[in-house]
Each structure stands twice: as structure tokens, then as C-alpha cells.
Amino acid sequence: MNFDEKVIRRNTNCYKWDVQDDPDLIPMWIADMDFRTAEPIVEALQRRVSHGVFGYTKVPKEYFEAVCQWFENQHGWHIEPKEIIYTIGVVPAISAIIKAVTMPGEKVLMTTPVYNCFFSSIRNNGCQVAASTLKADKNGRYSIDFEDFEAQCQDPKTRVFLLCNPHNPTSRVWTKDELTRMAQICKENDVFIISDEIHCEIMMPGFQYTPFGTLDESVTGNYAVCTSPSKAFNIAGLQNANIICHCPKTRRKIDRAININEVCDVNPFGVIALMTAYTDPRCKEWLDNLNNYIYHNYLAAKEIISQKIPSATITPQEGTYLMWVNFHNLINNAHNAEHAMIQDAKVWINAGTLYGDDGEHCMRINLATQRERVVEGVERVCEYLAK
Ligand SMILES: Cc1ncc(COP(=O)(O)O)c(C=O)c1O
The missing domain is CATH 3.90.1150.10 (Aspartate Aminotransferase, domain 1)
Incomplete structure (x- = not known):
């Protein structure tokens, strides 16, 4: 390389x-x-291309196993295959989850500045943007203004907190303590958490990604996590992402929204690339x-x-x-x-x-x-x- x-x-x-x-x-x-x-991803894709038939794709059980194995081994996060819903990207995933868990007019909270497509996903689902501004210290390190964050969660119209973990664009890798506090406040106020973890593999020395799904169950309310190998392995054009949701009832609603939005069919290359990225040492x-x-x-x-x-x-x-x-x-x-x-x-x-x-x-x-x-x-x- x-x-x-x-x-x-x-x-x-x-x-x-x-x-x-x-x-x-x-x-x-x-x-x-x-x-x-x-290189192993390029080679696996080349083998698939040489087959020459690119019809509709069935996602195999090895795909789900690859996701589970990766997060268990790399990040200590235990996922069951049945908790995974695949789709064509993290933005479509977020959009479907917002659709599944909100009513039009409700508020979705974010900590700003934040990834620009969050704003459009919220508005496209008829919801209102609520922003809690991150505070920078004198060194330019950002943190959550928990007083403001809590006040915004207490607003009865706030239904969802859309978390970016790690955070684009401030590069913050939220600590376990910070995530726990966010989770507790959201749970107390019945605010659903969507955690976008697309940037989780790019870590600077001395920092460690905490998957939201590894927080103690006693502090978390209802939530869904979005992941993808796309940022880490530079395969965003292959359009592949996963939603992990423990709650079967919420999962059914998200599954339905993925179908209504017609983002449930992935392409053969994304599937092959993910399985290779997550399993080849x-x-x-x-x-x-x-x-x-x-x-x-x-x-x-x-x-x-x-x-x-x-x-x-x-x-x-x-x-x-x-x-x-x-x-x-x-x-x-x-x-x-x-x-x-x-x-x-x-x-x-x-x-x-x-x-x-x-x-x-x-x-x-x-x-x-x-x-x-x-x-x-x-x-x-x-x-x-x-x-
Ligand atoms: C935080 C975050 N989420 C999602 C995306 C885009 O995800 P996808 O291409 O899978 O829709 C990006 C791309 O920059 C991002 O920074």
C-alpha cells in the first residue's frame, strides 16, 4: 500500500x-x-465483475456475520445479525429512521456545527431542526453545552437527537462519559437517539471510539445506530450502510420506512466490498x-x-x-x-x-x-x- x-x-x-x-x-x-x-477489496470486486451478470442481489448470511464479527472484534460491541437492517447509505438510513420515529412538525436535535445533510434529512421528513451549539475552548476543542442540551431535550416537541459519533466536522471522538450523559438526558426526556457512526474507524493516536451500543443498558433509552465501511475504506460510491436497532418494535417501523422510501435494494459490489473489508485481515x-x-x-x-x-x-x-x-x-x-x-x-x-x-x-x-x-x-x- x-x-x-x-x-x-x-x-x-x-x-x-x-x-x-x-x-x-x-x-x-x-x-x-x-x-x-x-487491495483485497479491489481483487474481490474484480472477481465479481468478471462473472459478468449483475442482477438483483440477495444479501447472504455471511454479510450479517461479517458486520457482527467486525464490531465485536474491533470495538467490543456485540450485535445480533437479526438487529441489522441494510440499506444504500447512511443518509438514506437516517432519513428512514426519522420517518419511522417522528411525526411531521416534531423537532430533531443536533449539536452544531454538524454534517450538512443532517439538516436536509430532518426537513425532508417534515420535521424541525433544533440545534444545540457546541462550545469551543481556547484550544479549539469542542464540547457539548449540557445545560442547553438538556433544556432542548425537555422541549416536548423534541423527539429525536441525531448524534454524530465521532463528530464531523469538529473531529471530536465523544468519550464514554459524554455519551453516557447524552444518553441519560435523552432517556429521561423520552428522546430517541440516532447515532451516525460512519466515521468510527478513523482514529488519531490516543483516542478510542465508543460505540453507542456498548453503553450500559441502564442509561440508554430507545436508539438506532448507523454504520458503514464507506469512509474507512473509501467505498462510498458502492452505496452500502447498516442500521443496528435492538428494539424489535422500532426495527419493524424502520424496516417499513426503508421499504416505503425504496432504499432496500443494495448492489452486488457494496455487499462484496463490505464482506471483504470486515473479514480480510x-x-x-x-x-x-x-x-x-x-x-x-x-x-x-x-x-x-x-x-x-x-x-x-x-x-x-x-x-x-x-x-x-x-x-x-x-x-x-x-x-x-x-x-x-x-x-x-x-x-x-x-x-x-x-x-x-x-x-x-x-x-x-x-x-x-x-x-x-x-x-x-x-x-x-x-x-x-x-x-
Ligand atoms: C457524518 C456523516 N454521515 C453520513 C455521510 C454520508 O453517508 P452516505 O454516503 O452513506 O449516505 C457523511 C459523508 O460525509 C458523513 O460525514
Whole structure:
């Protein structure tokens, strides 16, 4: 595995690289990676392609076993195969769960800034967005304002808390204590929890992902967890995700919503890729190396920003490959800055406002590319801002 290999993604119908037609642009925006996936996954897909027949797919029992085995062995989370509902993505999963557990007009709470599609999933289901703003300390580390969080849960209209664990875009890997407190408050107020754990495999040294499903049963109310190997193994285009729900009654409702939304048929490639990613030990080894590479990308980016823009606050990277930086008064309109940098600096990073950040100074930088590109991209950002 060579994460330094500059894979050419332009002209492959690639969202990240082909949306802007500028050969000099370095795209560090949408959350996918510029790395080839683990070789065993490529080989398994090649074998499947050579069969040449791509009809409707039956998801085999080995698929469910692979999910259970992975989470048990890697994360100490025991799942029963019957608790898993597969679907075509985490966003469709979230949307179906919201449909299953809310009535139109009810509120879905999030801790903002947060992944932008959460907002649309809530609204598309006729619900209202409720936001509890995360608080950053002087080092840029975010935490939950539990007083506000509890007050919002006590609102009788709040039906669901949509948790992002680990958190995009602040990279927080919520601790067991934090998750326990969130769970207790939600249970006390009969608020259903949807935990989106799509980023759970990308961990910086010293941090550990706590699956929501491993919390003590005495603190959790009703909940469902969404997972996918897509972020970790760079297979988002294969469209495959899972919902894990212990409560049989809720599971039936979610299953029904998945069917009503017609997102119940997965493709043969996603199934093969997931089974290989979760069962071939070489994929785990690839993932460990990936995590190490991303950590060093973070260190390289941090070094450049802190030298060239000492006033910037760089949020400490705990998980994910998404870096969050507050440039303070060097950026006063994040949306405009995103567009100006695309034109003038030839680098594309995301405005924090996209994630409901209520300041105008934060930007999200995707670090999942070759080190040379990270260095060049971040230098371009700094040079643009230093002007
Ligand atoms: C927190 C989070 N959830 C879900 C998704 C998208 O999931 P999917 O492509 O499986 O719908 C993303 C993609 O960036 C994400 O960051």
C-alpha cells in the first residue's frame, strides 16, 4: 500500500475532482479519500465483475456475520445479525429512521456545527431542526453545552437527537462519559437517539471510539445506530450502510420506512466490498496504516498553518480525516472565502457555515489525500490568507 501514490481521479466521474473543471485546483472538500482502497477489496470486486451478470442481489448470511464479527472484534460491541437492517447509505438510513420515529412538525436535535445533510434529512421528513451549539475552548476543542442540551431535550416537541459519533466536522471522538450523559438526558426526556457512526474507524493516536451500543443498558433509552465501511475504506460510491436497532418494535417501523422510501435494494459490489473489508485481515492492516498516514497529514498541515497563520485556532484532531480551523478575522465570510480560494488560490476547502457554524471564520479541510497535496493545498490557503 502506497498512500503517497498520486492517483489520478480527474475524468473518472468523480464528484470531488470533476465538479470544477480546473486542472490546477486541489480539491480538499467533500468527504472521500484520494487513496485506492485496500487491495483485497479491489481483487474481490474484480472477481465479481468478471462473472459478468449483475442482477438483483440477495444479501447472504455471511454479510450479517461479517458486520457482527467486525464490531465485536474491533470495538467490543456485540450485535445480533437479526438487529441489522441494510440499506444504500447512511443518509438514506437516517432519513428512514426519522420517518419511522417522528411525526411531521416534531423537532430533531443536533449539536452544531454538524454534517450538512443532517439538516436536509430532518426537513425532508417534515420535521424541525433544533440545534444545540457546541462550545469551543481556547484550544479549539469542542464540547457539548449540557445545560442547553438538556433544556432542548425537555422541549416536548423534541423527539429525536441525531448524534454524530465521532463528530464531523469538529473531529471530536465523544468519550464514554459524554455519551453516557447524552444518553441519560435523552432517556429521561423520552428522546430517541440516532447515532451516525460512519466515521468510527478513523482514529488519531490516543483516542478510542465508543460505540453507542456498548453503553450500559441502564442509561440508554430507545436508539438506532448507523454504520458503514464507506469512509474507512473509501467505498462510498458502492452505496452500502447498516442500521443496528435492538428494539424489535422500532426495527419493524424502520424496516417499513426503508421499504416505503425504496432504499432496500443494495448492489452486488457494496455487499462484496463490505464482506471483504470486515473479514480480510489485510484490510485491517491497510486501515491501521491509513490512520497513521492521516495523522501525519494532520501534523504536516498543523505545522504549516501554525507557522504561517499563528493567529489561527486549529481544533485538535481526535478522529476523522476532516480538519477544522478557525481563522478568526482573516475570514469574515466563510462562504465567500471558499469561493475566492477556488478562484484565486486554486484550493477548495469547505466553509464552516455549511455545517451550521454560527461564526463566519471556520473552514473544514479534507486531509485524506497524498501528503504532497496536503502540503501544497494548505500552503495555498495560508498564502491566500496572508495576502
Ligand atoms: C457524518 C456523516 N454521515 C453520513 C455521510 C454520508 O453517508 P452516505 O454516503 O452513506 O449516505 C457523511 C459523508 O460525509 C458523513 O460525514
